[in-house]
Amino acid sequence: MAVKRKLIKERVPTPERPAEERVKDFGEVNLGYTFELAVKEAERCLQCPANYAPCIKGCPVHINIPGFIGKLVEYRDDPDRAVKEALNVIWACNSLPATTGRVCPQEDQCEMNCVMGKVGDKINIGKLERFVADYARERGIDEELLFEIVPKIEKKGQKVAIIGAGPAGLTAAGELAKLGYDVTIYEALHEAGGVLMYGIPEFRLPKSIVESEIDKLRKLGVRILTDHIVGKTVTIEELLEEYDAVFIGSGAGTPRLINAPGVNLNGIYTANEFLTRVNLMKAYLFPEYDTPVYVGKKVIVIGAGNTAMDAARSARRFGAEVTIAYRRGPEDVSARIEEVEHAKEEGIKFEFFINPVEFIGDENGKVKAVKFEKMKALEERDSRGKRKIVGTGEYVTIEADTVIIAIGKHPNRLIVNTPGLKVERGRIVVDENLMTSIPGVFAGGDAIRGEATVILAMGDGRKAAKAIHEYLTKKRENGNA
Amino acid sequence: MPYKILDKKELAMNEVWYKVHAPHVAKKVEPGQFVIVRAFENGERIPLTPVEWDREEGWITLITFIRGKTTMRMANELKPGDEILNIAGPLGNPAPMKKYGRVLAIGMITGIVEVFPIAKAWQEFGNDVTTLHVSPNPMVILEEKFEKAVSRHIVEGFDLQPGWGMNEIAGELVKRAVAKVRELLESEHFDMVLTVGPAGAQKAVFNVVKEFGIPMHADLHPIMVDATGMCGACRVTIGGEVKFACIDGPGFDAYKVDWDELIHRIGFYAPMERLAMEHYMKALQGGEQ
Numbered sequence: 001m002a003v004k005r006k007l008i009k010e011r012v013p014t015p016e017r018p019a020e021e022r023v024k025d026f027g028e029v030n031l032g033y034t035f036e037l038a039v040k041e042a043e044r045c046l047q048c049p050a051n052y053a054p055c056i057k058g059c060p061v062h063i064n065i066p067g068f069i070g071k072l073v074e075y076r077d078d079p080d081r082a083v084k085e086a087l088n089v090i091w092a093c094n095s096l097p098a099t100t101g102r103v104c105p106q107e108d109q110c111e112m113n114c115v116m117g118k119v120g121d122k123i124n125i126g127k128l129e130r131f132v133a134d135y136a137r138e139r140g141i142d143e144e145l146l147f148e149i150v151p152k153i154e155k156k157g158q159k160v161a162i163i164g165a166g167p168a169g170l171t172a173a174g175e176l177a178k179l180g181y182d183v184t185i186y187e188a189l190h191e192a193g194g195v196l197m198y199g200i201p202e203f204r205l206p207k208s209i210v211e212s213e214i215d216k217l218r219k220l221g222v223r224i225l226t227d228h229i230v231g232k233t234v235t236i237e238e239l240l241e242e243y244d245a246v247f248i249g250s251g252a253g254t255p256r257l258i259n260a261p262g263v264n265l266n267g268i269y270t271a272n273e274f275l276t277r278v279n280l281m282k283a284y285l286f287p288e289y290d291t292p293v294y295v296g297k298k299v300i301v302i303g304a305g306n307t308a309m310d311a312a313r314s315a316r317r318f319g320a321e322v323t324i325a326y327r328r329g330p331e332d333v334s335a336r337i338e339e340v341e342h343a344k345e346e347g348i349k350f351e352f353f354i355n356p357v358e359f360i361g362d363e364n365g366k367v368k369a370v371k372f373e374k375m376k377a378l379e380e381r382d383s384r385g386k387r388k389i390v391g392t393g394e395y396v397t398i399e400a401d402t403v404i405i406a407i408g409k410h411p412n413r414l415i416v417n418t419p420g421l422k423v424e425r426g427r428i429v430v431d432e433n434l435m436t437s438i439p440g441v442f443a444g445g446d447a448i449r450g451e452a453t454v455i456l457a458m459g460d461g462r463k464a465a466k467a468i469h470e471y472l473t474k475k476r477e478n479g480n481a
Numbered sequence: 482m483p484y485k486i487l488d489k490k491e492l493a494m495n496e497v498w499y500k501v502h503a504p505h506v507a508k509k510v511e512p513g514q515f516v517i518v519r520a521f522e523n524g525e526r527i528p529l530t531p532v533e534w535d536r537e538e539g540w541i542t543l544i545t546f547i548r549g550k551t552t553m554r555m556a557n558e559l560k561p562g563d564e565i566l567n568i569a570g571p572l573g574n575p576a577p578m579k580k581y582g583r584v585l586a587i588g589m590i591t592g593i594v595e596v597f598p599i600a601k602a603w604q605e606f607g608n609d610v611t612t613l614h615v616s617p618n619p620m621v622i623l624e625e626k627f628e629k630a631v632s633r634h635i636v637e638g639f640d641l642q643p644g645w646g647m648n649e650i651a652g653e654l655v656k657r658a659v660a661k662v663r664e665l666l667e668s669e670h671f672d673m674v675l676t677v678g679p680a681g682a683q684k685a686v687f688n689v690v691k692e693f694g695i696p697m698h699a700d701l702h703p704i705m706v707d708a709t710g711m712c713g714a715c716r717v718t719i720g721g722e723v724k725f726a727c728i729d730g731p732g733f734d735a736y737k738v739d740w741d742e743l744i745h746r747i748g749f750y751a752p753m754e755r756l757a758m759e760h761y762m763k764a765l766q767g768g769e770q
C-alpha cells in the first residue's frame with residue numbers, strides 16, 4: 001500500500017484530432033488513451049482510501065474510482081487482466097462506462113473533488129473510465145466478464161416490461177435480466193439507445209458503442225420491440241395484464257419552443273429535430289441516406305447546454321458559420337467544459353446576454369434573421385443559484401438562415417397521459433423506491449427528473465431494478481404461500 | 482423489427498397497394514390514425530395510412546402514391562415476401578366518432594386513401610356520408626370499396642394533358658375541387674365536411690366551405706420525422722397556438738388552421754427531395770453493380 005510515489009502534477013493528455021480536420025467529418029474528436037498512457041495517468045492517482053475518497057462521493061453512482069484505477073497499475077504487466085479487473089470494479093455500479101466516460105460532466109462530479117487538484121491537475125477519471133470500457137470492448141473482455149459474473153441465470157418466471165430504450169431503460173433491463181427476469185423493452189423509435197442514439201452526435205459518442213451495449217443486452221436474453229409506442233400501440237394497463245411489473249424510462253423528449261412570433265418559419269429547428277435528422281437518420285450522409293436536413297451559411301443556436309453544443313458543432317460540420325446565443329452569461333453555461341472548449345476550437349462564436357424575441361422571415365416563409373433583446377444580470381440569484389436576468393429594452397438583430405432552438409425539453413407527453421399515473425409539472429411522481437402512483441409501475445431517468453444526465457438515468461435504472469426485484473420477490477413469495 | 486409484405490399490386494397509375502403483416506398496428510389502429518414506415522436501411526421515416534386491416538389476421542393495407550424517392554423505391558424494390566424494416570404505430574388520434582348527420586368527405590388524389598377508413602366508420606356510426614374523389618382519371622382508386630361503404634361516392638376525374646407537370650395537375654385539381662364542392666354545397670345540405678389531400682387544394686376547398694359556414698375537419702400532412710411528439714417537425718399553428726400534428730392531430734378544425742404556414746412548411750425540402758430523386762434515378766440508370 002504505502003508505496004512512495006512522486007507527485008506527477010500534469011495530466012497525461014489524450015490525443016485529439018485537430019479542429020481544422022475534425023470539423024470536416026463526424027468522426028470522434030477525442031481518441032482516448034492507449035494502455036501505456038492510461039497506466040501513466042493511473043499512476044498519478046493518490047489512491048485515497050475508499051471511505052474517504054472525495055471522487056467517489058462526487059460520483060452519482062459511487063463507483064469505486066481509486067479501486068478501478070488501482071487495478072490498472074497493479075496488473076500493468078498484463079493489460080487484459082488489468083482491464084478486466086478494472087471493469088469488474090466499475091460494473092458494480094455502472095453498466096455503461098464507455099458512454100459515461102465520454103459524456104458525464106466529470107468536472108462537476110468525481111473530478112471536481114479530486115485531491116490532486118490541490119497540487120496540480122485532477123486525475124482524468126472520465127478518460128480512464130472510457131479507456132477501460134473501450135479496451136474491454138475491443139478485445140471482447142466485456143462479454144467474457146459478463147458471462148463469468150452471470151454464469152447461469154436462474155429464471156424467476158416473472159416478466160417485466162420496460163418502456164423506452166434510453167440509458168434508464170437499458171440499465172434496468174440489463175440488471176433485471178441478470179436477476180433472471182424475462183425482460184421486454186418497448187421502444188417507440190426504430191433503434192434502441194434513446195438520446196445516446198438520436199441526440200448525442202457520432203463525433204462525441206460513436207453509435208457503434210451504443211450498439212455494442214444493446215447487443216450485450218440481447219445476449220442476456222432481453223427482447224427489444226422497436227416501433228412500439230406505449231400509449232398508442234399498447235397501454236400501460238395492457239402491459240400490466242401481461243407483465244408482473246413495468247418500468248417507465250421514456251425520457252424527456254418533448255422539445256420546448258420559444259414563444260415568439262415566427263417560430264414556425266422554415267429553417268427553424270428544435271435541437272431534437274435537427275439532431276434526430278443528423279444522428280438517427282444520418283442526414284450528414286444525404287443523399288446516400290434519404291433524410292434531408294437544411295443547414296444554411298449562418299446558423300444561430302439558442303441555448304448553452306450540451307444539446308446546444310451538439311447542435312452547434314453538428315451544424316459546423318456542414319460548413320456553416322455558427323453562433324451560440326445565450327440569454328445568460330458565460331458562468332451559467334451548463335454544457336460540459338470539454339464540449340464548450342471543443343466548440344470554441346472549432347470556431348463557434350458565443351454571444352451572451354441576448355434573448356430572442358422575434359424570428360424574421362422572408363417572403364417564402366423562411367427565416368432570415370433573429371431579433372434579440374439585450375439582457376443584463378442582477379446580483380440577485382434564482383433558486384438554481386444563477387444570477388437573475390432582466391431585459392434592457394435594447395435590441396439587436398442577427399442574420400441567420402438556420403436557427404436551432406436548444407432551450408430544453410419536457411417529459412414525453414404520450415406516457416404522461418396514462419390514467420391513474422400521478423404527474424407533476426410533466427414529471428412522473430415516484431416514491432423513494434421509484435414506484436409511481438400505479439402499483440407495480442416504476443419510473444426513472446428524465447421521465448421523473450426532467451432533463452438530467454446519463455449517469456442519473458442509469459443510476460435510476462439500477463435502483464429501480466433492485467426495487468422491482470424486491471417487489472417481485474414478495475409477489476412470488478405471496479403467490480407461493 | 483421487420484414486417485412481411487403479404488401482397489402488392491399497382492391499383493392505378495403510380496398508386497401502389499401493399500398488404501403487410503403488422504399485428505401490433507392491426508390490433509389497435511382506428512380510422513384517422515397513421516403509421517410511420519421505414520422501408521430501407523438508409524431510408525426515411527414516412528407517414529402512411531392503414532386503409533384496411535384485420536385485427537385477428539394481423540395485417541394492414543397501405544396505398545402509396547409514387548411521389549418521391551422513398552415511395553418510388555418501395556414500388557421498385559419491394560415485392561411480396563420481402564420485409565419492410567419498420568412500421569411504427571398506430572400514431573396520431575383517431576377521427577372523432579360522432580353523429581354529424583349528412584357528411585361530405587373529400588379526398589384529393591391519394592388523399593382519398595385516408596378518407597376511406599374515416600368515411601366508412603362514420604357511415605357505420607349512423608351518418609349519411611357522401612364521398613368525393615377529385616383526381617386525375619388514371620389515378621382513380623377504391624371506387625368499388627367506397628360504393629359499398631358509404632351512401633354515395635362521386636368521382637370528379639380529369640384527364641392529364643401531354644406536357645403537364647405537377648403544377649398544372651395541382652392547378653386543375655384545385656379548379657375541379659372548388660367547382661364540384663361549390664356545386665354540392667349549393668344544391669344540398671351538409672352538416673360536416675372532411676378533406677384530405679394536398680394542402681393547397683385543402684385550403685381552396687376550405688375557402689368555399691367557409692362561405693357556407695359548415696363545420697370542417699381537415700387531416701393535415703406536415704413533414705414528420707419521429708411522429709411521437711419529440712421533434713416538432715410537424716408543428717402547425719391552430720387557432721394561434723403551436724401544435725404537433727403527430728400527437729395533437731392529424732385531424733384539426735379547418736377554421737383554425739394557418740394554411741399558408743402549413744403550405745410553406747410542407748414545401749421546404751422540395752429542392753432536396755428532387756436531389757434525392759435524381760440521385761436515385763442516376764443509380765438506377767447506372768445499373769446494379
Ligand SMILES: Cc1cc2nc3c(=O)[nH]c(=O)nc-3n(C[C@H](O)[C@H](O)[C@H](O)COP(=O)(O)OP(=O)(O)OC[C@H]3O[C@@H](n4cnc5c(N)ncnc54)[C@H](O)[C@@H]3O)c2cc1C
Nearest residue numbers: 164166167168188194195230251306445446452453454457
Ligand atoms: C443532445 C443531447 C446531449 C446530451 N448530452 C449529455 C451529456 O453530455 N452528458 C449527460 O450526462 N447527459 C447528456 N444529455 C442528457 C441525457 O442524454 C439524458 O439525461 C438521458 O439520456 C436520459 O435517459 P433516459 O433513459 O431517461 O431517457 P432517453 O435517453 O430520453 O430515452 C427515452 C427513450 O424512451 C423512448 N420513448 C419515449 N416515449 C415512449 C413511449 N411512449 N413508448 C415507447 N418508448 C418511448 C424514446 O424514444 C427514447 O428512446 C444530453 C441530452 C441531449 C438531448
Ligand SMILES: Cc1cc2nc3c(=O)[nH]c(=O)nc-3n(C[C@H](O)[C@H](O)[C@H](O)COP(=O)(O)OP(=O)(O)OC[C@H]3O[C@@H](n4cnc5c(N)ncnc54)[C@H](O)[C@@H]3O)c2cc1C
Nearest residue numbers: 527528529530544545546549550551552702703704705754
Ligand atoms: C398523417 C399522414 C398520412 C399520410 N398518408 C399517406 C398515404 O396513405 N399514402 C400516401 O401516398 N401518402 C401519405 N402521406 C404522405 C406521405 O408521407 C408522402 O407522400 C411521403 O412521405 C413521400 O415520400 P417520398 O420520399 O416518396 O417523397 P419526397 O420526394 O421525399 O417528398 C414529396 C412530398 O411528400 C411529403 N413528404 C415528404 N417526406 C415527408 C415526411 N417525412 N412526412 C410527411 N410528408 C412528407 C412532402 O409534401 C414532400 O414535398 C401521409 C402523410 C401524413 C402526414
Ligand code: SF4
Nearest residue numbers: 045046048055066114
Ligand atoms: S480523489 Fe483523486 S487522487 Fe483521490 S482517489 Fe480519487 S481520483 Fe485518486
Ligand code: FES
Nearest residue numbers: 708710712713727
Ligand atoms: S413528427 Fe416529430 S414531433 Fe411530430
